[in-house]
Amino acid sequence: MKPSTLFSTSLLLCGLVVAAPNEPRQARRRPPFTPPGGINANGSHTPFYHPLSDFDFQSLNLALNQEYIELDLFNYGLARFSVADFEAVGLTAQDRYLIQFMAEQEIGHAQMVTNMLGRRAAKQCTYTYPFETVREFVDFCQKLTRFGESGVYGFLEHLDSRDAAQLLLQSITTEARQQMIFRQFEGLSPMPVWFEAGITQSMAWTLLAPYLVTCPAENPRIEWQNFPALNITNNPNATAFYNNSILGNDTAPAITQNRSEPLSYPGREVFFQWELPGKNVSYNNSYVTNTTAGTPRFVAWISQLNTTFTALRNVNGQSGSTFQPGGTVFGGNSSPIVNGTMFVAITDANITLSPSNISMLNPHIVAGPALYQSG
Ligand SMILES: *[C@@H]1O[C@H](CO)[C@@H](O)[C@H](O)[C@H]1NC(C)=O
Ligand SMILES: *[C@@H]1O[C@H](CO)[C@@H](O)[C@H](O)[C@H]1NC(C)=O
Ligand SMILES: *[C@@H]1O[C@H](CO)[C@@H](O)[C@H](O)[C@H]1NC(C)=O
Ligand SMILES: *[C@@H]1O[C@H](CO)[C@@H](O)[C@H](O)[C@H]1NC(C)=O
Ligand SMILES: *[C@@H]1O[C@H](CO)[C@@H](O)[C@H](O)[C@H]1NC(C)=O
Ligand SMILES: *[C@@H]1O[C@H](CO)[C@@H](O)[C@H](O)[C@H]1NC(C)=O
Ligand SMILES: *[C@@H]1O[C@H](CO)[C@@H](O)[C@H](O)[C@H]1NC(C)=O
Ligand SMILES: *[C@@H]1O[C@H](CO)[C@@H](O)[C@H](O)[C@H]1NC(C)=O
Ligand SMILES: *[C@@H]1O[C@H](CO)[C@@H](O)[C@H](O)[C@H]1NC(C)=O
Ligand SMILES: *[C@@H]1O[C@H](CO)[C@@H](O)[C@H](O)[C@H]1NC(C)=O
Ligand SMILES: *[C@@H]1O[C@H](CO)[C@@H](O)[C@H](O)[C@H]1NC(C)=O
Ligand SMILES: *[C@@H]1O[C@H](CO)[C@@H](O)[C@H](O)[C@H]1NC(C)=O
Numbered sequence: 001m002k003p004s005t006l007f008s009t010s011l012l013l014c015g016l017v018v019a020a021p022n023e024p025r026q027a028r029r030r031p032p033f034t035p036p037g038g039i040n041a042n043g044s045h046t047p048f049y050h051p052l053s054d055f056d057f058q059s060l061n062l063a064l065n066q067e068y069i070e071l072d073l074f075n076y077g078l079a080r081f082s083v084a085d086f087e088a089v090g091l092t093a094q095d096r097y098l099i100q101f102m103a104e105q106e107i108g109h110a111q112m113v114t115n116m117l118g119r120r121a122a123k124q125c126t127y128t129y130p131f132e133t134v135r136e137f138v139d140f141c142q143k144l145t146r147f148g149e150s151g152v153y154g155f156l157e158h159l160d161s162r163d164a165a166q167l168l169l170q171s172i173t174t175e176a177r178q179q180m181i182f183r184q185f186e187g188l189s190p191m192p193v194w195f196e197a198g199i200t201q202s203m204a205w206t207l208l209a210p211y212l213v214t215c216p217a218e219n220p221r222i223e224w225q226n227f228p229a230l231n232i233t234n235n236p237n238a239t240a241f242y243n244n245s246i247l248g249n250d251t252a253p254a255i256t257q258n259r260s261e262p263l264s265y266p267g268r269e270v271f272f273q274w275e276l277p278g279k280n281v282s283y284n285n286s287y288v289t290n291t292t293a294g295t296p297r298f299v300a301w302i303s304q305l306n307t308t309f310t311a312l313r314n315v316n317g318q319s320g321s322t323f324q325p326g327g328t329v330f331g332g333n334s335s336p337i338v339n340g341t342m343f344v345a346i347t348d349a350n351i352t353l354s355p356s357n358i359s360m361l362n363p364h365i366v367a368g369p370a371l372y373q374s375g
Pocket of ligand 12: 305306327328329330331354355
């Protein structure tokens with residue numbers, strides 16, 4: 001059927017439905033000045049903000065676990081460190097209130113996803129965090145919110161429930177602002193890229209899993225793949241605090257800071273260590289890491305709209321290295337692909353991917369992803 005025929009058939013059907021009894025006419029009519037096409041756009045759709053498949057349920061279940069750790073993390077950081085600790089790295093009472101407000105946002109986000117999931121919704125867990133200082137807390141927050149945000153961008157498009165996607169989108173754009181603010185608290189550029197990357201649920205789960213210690217037994221199992229852990233042993237470290245007003249050196253909180261010595265650059269050698277599959281991880285040690293990939297041969301760099309591969313070199317057991325790639329999103333002088341807080345994984349193949357089919361990378365992941373602090 002030609003598209004034009006399809007559209008006129010829909011319009012005809014639409015006319016018939018408008019005439020149906022027991023429904024207010026307004027509610028069933030295509031809104032004025034609305035061109036043909038669109039999904040759930042013809043006035044006949046009653047919103048249903050619940051999962052429509054196991055895929056939806058498990059995607060939202062993962063998102064809820066992410067919202068809960070953010071709620072705990074922001075409150076924990078505020079309670080763990082003293083006012084003097086925060087002030088010493090330039091974070092004021094108003095900045096601390098903003099973090100408190102972010103925790104309150106997470107109450108709302110968890111409530112919203114719980115409403116969508118109903119009585120099977122997960123409850124909050126206990127967590128472990130890898131930081132000892134305020135700067136490390138802020139760094140961990142910008143990393144955790146990076147994979148929370150990217151984890152949702154990776155699946156929104158694939159949900160069966162467009163209505164659930166709508167609500168989740170409205171929470172994740174808020175989380176995107178949190179991620180940016182934590183970068184500013186760390187004296188980083190708030191947004192050194194043109195596009196924020198999406199990753200798969202299994203990648204997000206792999207990154208989240210290590211921080212969950214115990215969860216209630218009734219929490220629904222998280223069914224995504226948990227890949228073997230990947231460690232970047234020379235990850236650029238953004239936590240150093242210099243409050244010296246020297247252009248290109250100052251890393252104090254700011255709307256934005258140029259770093260004349262960037263955290264990373266194309267050609268930088270990056271070293272990795274990774275685990276073998278079969279390790280019990282995450283809450284109550286109740287998940288087992290898994291891979292279906294073969295021999296480790298490449299490093300996938302997931303950033304902006306692109307997945308770029310470089311050769312994995314000097315492989316020795318579960319360690320190896322590579323060189324950070326260059327390249328720009330649209331070639332020429334467009335945005336350098338590798339920047340910001342982004343993702344790397346060890347793979348067995350070099351395949352062509354774009355944002356809507358990035359899940360095709362899952363079967364090829366040997367280990368990771370890990371977060372690379374490229375800028
Ligand atoms: C309205 O659009 C939906 C798809 O979004 C379609 O399934 C349905 O048949 C359409 N209804 C009418 C009356 O055109
Ligand atoms: C940063 O430096 C300025 C100027 O020297 C000083 O006034 C301010 O107290 C310093 N802030 C912190 C957190 O060290
Ligand atoms: C995990 O352990 C805690 C503490 O022992 C226990 O309360 C909880 O039911 C356990 N959860 C699971 C999923 O086994
Ligand atoms: C990652 O490697 C660094 C450098 O060897 C090490 O200090 C760190 O403990 C490792 N992290 C993990 C989680 O293994
Ligand atoms: C990062 O740098 C800070 C400050 O220079 C230092 O205290 C910390 O140990 C470093 N972290 C890592 C993982 O190397
Ligand atoms: C910033 O200055 C400090 C000394 O104040 C120095 O130790 C550090 O290496 C400088 N960092 C950069 C990125 O230039
Ligand atoms: C900031 O960095 C950009 C890009 O390297 C450069 O063009 C600009 O001059 C820098 N601005 C300042 C104030 O350092
Ligand atoms: C990342 O972006 C920042 C801010 O524009 C810039 O200073 C830095 O050089 C960039 N880093 C890389 C690796 O391109
Ligand atoms: C590892 O996890 C699996 C799957 O949940 C479980 O059956 C097994 O008992 C766990 N092993 C340990 C040592 O906790
Ligand atoms: C990964 O999971 C599959 C399916 O459950 C299983 O057959 C396989 O043995 C697992 N592989 C590893 C390396 O644990
Ligand atoms: C990955 O494959 C593409 C297309 O075949 C090729 O251009 C590129 O050189 C390959 N990259 C590596 C690291 O082998
Ligand atoms: C990056 O991804 C975009 C969108 O898929 C594509 O148009 C562009 O060609 C890619 N850039 C590179 C260097 O592969």
